[in-house]
Structures are given as C-alpha cells and as structure tokens.
Amino acid sequence: xxxxxxxxxxxxxxxxxxxxxxxxxxxxxxxxxxxxxxxxxxxxxxxxxxxxxxxxxxxxxxxxxxxxxxxxxxxxxxxxxxxxxxxxxxxxxxxxxxxxxxxxxxxxxxxxxxxxxxxxxxxxxxxxxxxxxxxxxxxxxxxxxxxxxxxxxxxxxxxxxxxxxxxxxxxxxxxxxxxxxxxxxxxxxx
Amino acid sequence: xxxxxxxxxxxxxxxxxxxxxxxxxxxxxxxxxxxxxxxxxxxxxxxxxxxxxxxxxxxxxxxxxxxxxxxxxxxxxxxxxxxxxxxxxxxxxxxxxxxxxxxxxxxxxxxxxxxxxxxxxxxxxxxxxxxxxxxxxxxxxxxxxxxxxxxxxxxxxxxxxxxxxxxxxxxxxxxxxxxxxxxxxxxxxxxxxxxxxxxxxxxxxxxxxxxxxxxxxxxxxxxxxxxxxxxxxxxxxxxxxxxxxxxxxxxxxxxxxxxxxxxxxxxxxxxxxxxxxxxxxxxxx
Numbered sequence: 525x526x527x528x529x530x531x532x533x534x535x536x537x538x539x540x541x542x543x544x545x546x547x548x549x550x551x552x553x554x555x556x557x558x559x560x561x562x563x564x565x566x567x568x569x570x571x572x573x574x575x576x577x578x579x580x581x582x583x584x585x586x587x588x589x590x591x592x593x594x595x596x597x598x599x600x601x602x603x604x605x606x607x608x609x610x611x612x613x614x615x616x617x618x619x620x621x622x623x624x625x626x627x628x629x630x631x632x633x634x635x636x637x638x639x640x641x642x643x644x645x646x647x648x649x650x651x652x653x654x655x656x657x658x659x660x661x662x663x664x665x666x667x668x669x670x671x672x673x674x675x676x677x678x679x680x681x682x683x684x685x686x687x688x689x690x691x692x693x694x695x696x697x698x699x700x701x702x703x704x705x706x707x708x709x710x711x712x713x714x
Numbered sequence: 715x716x717x718x719x720x721x722x723x724x725x726x727x728x729x730x731x732x733x734x735x736x737x738x739x740x741x742x743x744x745x746x747x748x749x750x751x752x753x754x755x756x757x758x759x760x761x762x763x764x765x766x767x768x769x770x771x772x773x774x775x776x777x778x779x780x781x782x783x784x785x786x787x788x789x790x791x792x793x794x795x796x797x798x799x800x801x802x803x804x805x806x807x808x809x810x811x812x813x814x815x816x817x818x819x820x821x822x823x824x825x826x827x828x829x830x831x832x833x834x835x836x837x838x839x840x841x842x843x844x845x846x847x848x849x850x851x852x853x854x855x856x857x858x859x860x861x862x863x864x865x866x867x868x869x870x871x872x873x874x875x876x877x878x879x880x881x882x883x884x885x886x887x888x889x890x891x892x893x894x895x896x897x898x899x900x901x902x903x904x905x906x907x908x909x910x911x912x913x914x915x916x917x918x919x920x921x922x923x924x925x926x927x928x929x930x931x932x933x934x935x936x937x938x939x940x941x942x943x944x945x946x947x948x949x950x951x952x953x954x955x956x957x958x959x960x961x962x963x964x965x966x967x968x969x970x971x972x973x974x975x976x977x978x979x980x981x982x983x984x985x986x987x988x989x990x991x992x993x994x995x996x997x998x999x
Contacts, residue, residue, distance in 0.1 A: 546766070565902040569914045597911065600759060601902035602867035606876040613868060622763045638910035639763075646760035650772065654754040656723035665909065675909065681947055685986040687727050695754045700775060700820065707818040708768045 536584025543581050547620035553610040554578045560604035560614050569635075570594035574604055574614060581617065590628065595621040596636040641669055651705050654695025659688050717835065718780035718827075719747035720798065722791035722939070723755050729791060729939030731983040735968035736790045736832055738981045742972070743839050743847065747788065750780050756789075756797040759906050770811070771818040773801035778816075778823035786828040788835050792864040792938030793905070799829040799871035831865055831873050833881050833937050836971060844888040848974045851890025852998050857970070858894050858931035859883050860922065862941040863902050876900060882935060882967055889974035896929040898922045903944040912948075919944050920952050923960045933963040933994060935970060942966060947988045963991045973998050 544551050554575075561573040572580070572592040580589040589595075598618040605613040625631065631640035642665055649661045659679075666674050682688045695701055725733035740747050757772035777798060780787045789795040805812045806825040816823055836844070859882035866876045874881045877900060883893040901922060904915035922945065926934050936942050946964040953960055964987065972982045979999040984991045 565918055566904070566907075566914060568917070569911070597907065597914070599863075599902055599905050599907055600762070601863035601905075603863070603900075603902065606867055606869055615868065619762060619766075623765060626764055635911055639907070642906065642910040643760040643763050646758065647764060647768075650755045650757065650761075656755050656758070658724070658727050662909070675912075677951070678947065681950070681988060682728065685988065687730065687986065689727050693726070696752050701754050703820060704768070704771045704775065704818055708765060708771060711767065711814070711818070712765070 533584075535586070539584045539586040539589075540581065542624070543617060543620055546623065547613070547617045549613050549617050549620075550610075551578065551581050551612065551617060553612050554582060554608075555610060557609060559607050559609065563603045563607050565601060565603065566597050566599055570597055571633075574598070574618070577621070578612075578614060578617065581621070589621060590625045590630050591632065593633045593636045594618075595625060596631060596639040598622070638669055641665060650701070653692055654698055654701040655693055657692050659690055660692070715744070715835075715838070716746040716748065716785055717788040717830070718783055718785040719749045720753055720756075720776060720780070720787055720789040720794055721749060722789060722794040724791060724939045728943050731969060731986055732790050732832075732937075732939055732942070732966040735966055735972050735977075735982045738977045739836065739968045739972045739975065742975050742977050743836075743844075745835060745839065748783065748785065750776055750787070753779065756794045758793055758797060762797070767814070767818065769797070770801050770804060770815050773798050774805065774815045774823050775819045775821060777802060777825070777827070777829070778819060778821035781823060781827050784827070786830055788830045788832060790832050792831065792862065793940055795829065795831040796864040796871060799831075800868070802827075802829045803870045829871075831937065832968065833865065833885065834873050836885055836968070837881050841884060841888055844885065844971075844975075848889055849976045850974055850998060852886075852970060852974050853890050855891040855970075855994065855998065856894050856930055856932045857886055857891050858896050858926035858929065858934045859886060859899060859967070860926070860934050860936045860941060860945070861900050862936065862938050863900065863905075864938055864940075866900055882937065885967060885971065886935065889971055891970065891974075894926075894929045894931050896925050896931065898925045903941050905940040905944070908940075908944050908948065915944055915948065916952050916955055919948055920956055920958060920960075923949060923952070923958075923962055926962060927960065931962065933965055933991075935965050935967040937967050949989050961989060963987060963989045963994055965991070
C-alpha cells in the first residue's frame with residue numbers, strides 16, 4: 525500500500541473548497557459525462573477540455589488547473605452551463621479559476637497572456653474614464669503585446685466607416701468610479 | 715412605455731448602427747428611452763473575468779442611477795444587457811451581497827427595477843401592434859436570426875429558450891421577412907477573443923456564415939455589437955484568410971424593423987457596414 529501525504533490532501537481540499545466558494549457551484553456534482561466538452565465551441569483550441577478542467581478541480585489539482593490555457597480561452601458563452609445534467613454552471617467555475625489564476629499572475633502561454641492583457645487594458649480604460657475608449661484600449665493592447673500593427677487593418681476599416689472616435693467620453697462623476705475600484709481593492713485586502 | 719436607456723460604450727463607435735436604429739425605431743413606435751445620466755461601463759467580460767465584486771459594483775452603479783428614476787432599464791448591447799441583468803439577478807436574491815455592493819458604490823440600490831434587452835422591448839409592443847405599424851414589408855427577404863450567447867444564456871437572465879429561441883423570428887415575421895431554419899442561432903462567435911485570439915474567432919464565425927448561407931439566408935440579423943463586429947467586419951478578413959467568398963450583410967434587427975416601419979433609412983446607418991447592404995437597401999428602403 526502506498527503512503528498518502530496528508531498535507532497534500534489537505535491542500536487539495538482547500539482548493540476544491542476555494543473554487544466551490546468563489547464560483548458558488550457544487551463542483552462535486554460533476555459525473556464526467558462530457559457534455560460540456562461536446563458542446564464547447566472553443567474546445568478545439570484548448571489544451572485541456574472543459575470536462576477535464578472540472579475533474580482537475582474535483583481532484584484538487586491546483587497547479588494543473590490554474591496553468592492550463594482553457595480557463596483563459598473560455599468565452600463564457602455558457603453553453604456548457606445550460607446543458608449540464610447536474611446543473612453545474614461550468615462557465616462560472618471557469619470564471620472563478622480565471623480570477624484566481626489572474627491574481628496569482630499565472631497567464632503564461634501566448635494565448636492566455638493575450639486574453640489577460642486585453643482584460644487588463646479594458647479595465648484600465650474604465651478606471652481612467654469610467655467607460656471603454658476603444659481606440660486607446662486597442663492601441664495600448666497592441667503596444668503591450670509587442671505587435672504594434674496587429675489589428676491595424678481592423679482599425680483602418682473602422683476609421684473608414686466613422687467607427688473610431690479619438691475624443692474621450694468620460695463619466696462625469698469619476699470620483700464615484702474611482703471609489704468603486706478603491707473600495708473593491710480595500711475589501712479584498714481585508 | 716418609457717424605459718431608462720443604457721447605450722453602452724460602443725454606442726458611438728463600433729455599434730453606432732445599433733444605437734441609432736434602436737432610438738429611431740423606439741421613437742417611431744412611441745417607446746420613450748431616457749438615457750441613464752452619467753452611466754459608466756458595465757465592465758463586460760474584462761471585469762467578471764478579473765473580480766466578481768468589481769463586476770457587480772460597476773453594473774450596480776448604473777442600475778442604482780436608473781432606479782432613482784423608477785424606470786425599468788433597457789440595454790441595447792447584448793453584453794451590457796447580460797452584465798446588468800446578471801448583477802440585478804444576483805443582488806436581488808442576496809441581501810448580504812447587495813449591502814456589500816452598496817458599500818462599494820456608495821449608492822443605495824435595492825434591485826427593484828427590471829433589466830430588459832432591446833428585443834424584449836420591441837416584442838413587448840405586441841405582435842399585432844407591430845404588424846399594424848409595418849408599411850414597407852420586407853417581403854421575400856430571407857433572414858437568419860442570430861442570437862449568440864448573451865441574450866439566451868445563462869438561464870437566470872435568458873430572454874428566450876437557450877437552444878431554440880423565437881423572439882427575433884417573431885419580430886421579423888411581423889415585418890414581413892421570412893426567417894430561415896438554421897443551426898447556428900445560438901452558437902458562440904467568440905466575442906472578445908476576436909482581439910486576443912483572432913484565429914479562433916475566424917473558425918467560429920466562418921461556421922456561422924457558412925450555415926446561414928447554406929440555408930438560403932440573404933442576410934443575418936443580430937442584437938449584439940460583439941456579434942456584429944465579428945460577423946460583419948471579420949467577414950472580409952475571413953474571406954481573405956480562409957479563402958472564402960462570403961457576402962452576407964449583417965444587420966441589427968432594429969435596422970430592419972426600422973426599414974419595415976418606414977423610418978428614414980438615413981438614420982438607420984446602413985452605410986457604415988463592412989459588407990455592402992446596397993442590394994437589400996435598394997429593394998426595401
């Protein structure tokens with residue numbers, strides 16, 4: 525009989541508990557029917573199919589679950605969630621995993637990094653203006669992802685149809701928006 | 715009917731057709747839209763993928779501002795609709811979370827007013843009433859109604875069945891158009907992945923376009939700026955990259971309701987699409 529490391533088991537349980545709490549989902553309910561993966565439109569490009577991500581969570585495999593690119597590529601389309609025979613909202617589980625992985629700066633592959641960078645830039649725009657400024661967000665994304673001319677054709681297309689605005693539209697009561705970001709940070713650090 | 719209107723960040727840029735046509739159609743039908751004063755971004759996918767409390771609070775500020783007016787909220791953009799409706803749903807059922815979010819925004823929100831999507835608002839006008847207002851029926855126009863994800867999923871906020879919705883087809887039938895049966899009504903277009911991982915979106919969108927064309931659609935209609943961006947703008951790119959010859963105009967459903975009810979085509983912004991809409995415009999405008 526092989527030895528069981530109780531410290532590892534405890535860590536596994538902590539992870540299962542953390543994902544269940546943050547997603548609000550009964551992750552133990554999944555019985556691996558695979559319906560989520562069968563219907564997932566993005567599964568073809570994921571390194572780990574959604575049902576296996578779910579299994580990793582059930583087994584408490586923190587490292588493997590948080591380092592796959594699937595959690596970043598999930599588009600939150602929620603097809604899995606509405607088809608799950610056990611009513612597990614898997615999109616919400618993916619969201620929780622993304623949040624945990626994001627806080628621990630775990631987006632490492634190119635695909636994952638690009639999603640994380642896009643999200644970060646998007647939020648920066650809201651933090652500064654209260655709203656998304658598409659042009660600046662796109663430009664910053666291109667610069668920071670080291671591909672300055674990526675989507676340049678898209679930008680030109682948009683410009684030609686009057687769909688790019690350089691003028692920044694701000695929420696007037698920016699103090700309220702700033703308060704939201706500050707208070708969230710404060711509460712999370714408590 | 716009067717609603718608080720949440721235009722969303724793309725209303726003047728990538729989704730200007732949706733904002734313009736929604737406003738024009740509502741005006742035509744006597745539905746009053748009052749823009750939420752000083753709204754902020756709903757946070758979209760970026761917020762809910764990063765921080766749950768932040769996502770709820772960004773949406774809650776808008777909902778609290780709307781609540782002061784005592785009106786139900788309508789969001790044009792499907793992504794905004796989903797974020798606002800999910801926030802309302804979560805906060806409505808959880809007083810502790812609501813108190814926490816209110817302490818973040820500093821605004822007293824009680825989750826009393828409903829959050830609606832634009833298709834629901836137009837449908838609430840009534841099938842018979844809408845039919846009576848149609849003076850330029852879109853006879854013979856075959857449309858593939860594309861819902862994408864955000865209007866029909868998750869279940870807590872869906873406006874219609876998640877696999878087999880009808881609300882857009884119903885509206886289009888009132889306008890005299892002929893909805894086609896197809897398979898990709900509620901398949902995901904990849905949404906925001908279009909920026910970060912465009913190759914994935916190419917495949918998803920190509921499948922959607924191919925099925926719409928194979929089932930005889932003259933055009934696709936949608937109710938979401940992200941879907942529109944991917945289906946319309948990226949169609950040209952897909953043709954180039956995947957050596958395809960798609961040529962399917964993609965309309966916001968409100969643009970076609972506008973044409974059918976005799977709204978001046980100039981305010982429906984039919985000329986800012988990437989896939990040319992001239993043939994259809996010539997026939998029905």
